[in-house]
Amino acid sequence: MFKFVKGHLETIENIEIYPIISLLIFFLFFSALFYWVFTAKKDYIKEVSNLPLDNQNDQEL
Template identity: 50%
Template structure:
């Protein structure tokens, strides 16, 4: 049997792709908003962290 046949027999399996898409969109939106709202001084500090040593 193929994996598709196993997944078709599980009740409610169609919910998982929807939930994972919503989680991805929520995470992407939160990260995008955080990046857009962060002030430039913080960004400059973060971008120089690898060179501090």
């Protein structure tokens, strides 16, 4: 099965660019996420972390 896929992919021109692009997208996304995590305001993180426990917003039907 793998031989068939590998043989088929080798016939496509410029196919080697796709793994590079996907690695670049992966790296940029997680770098941006890492940056956001360390620069987020602590008050915002605390407020969002307490949302599931906040019962004041619950309304009875």
